Amino acid sequence: MIDAVFFVTTTAEEAIKRDQSVSLTEKFGGTTNPKSLENLVRINEAAYQQKKCLADSPKNIFLINTSGLKITEMTELVLSTALGALENRFK
Secondary structure (H helix, E strand, O other): OOOOEEEEEOOHHHHHHHHHHHOOOOOOOHHHOHHHHHHHHHHHHHHHHHHHHHOOOHHHEEEEEOOOOOHHHHHHHHHHHHHHHHHHHOO
16 A cells, blocks of 8 residues: 655756756766756656546645755755645545
8 A cells, every 4th residue: 555655746947957067077068958857757747647647645745845945954844744644544
């Protein structure tokens, strides 16, 4: 049984900025390709919509957009959403 499903997204620009802030090299491309990242965001959003429509319990499927959030804010949002989902599951 799956208790919760999370789709965590951000903009391509934000993903590149975050990646480069922790990267050990200055190399651009590969995982920081803007077109690939934009495509991944669309795929995640489409998958979220599809799963939400097909799920037995759509309230346990979450799309979390972390655009514009600091790392600590993003972490807090994802973890608090996960904790809330688990609390609801075991009530």
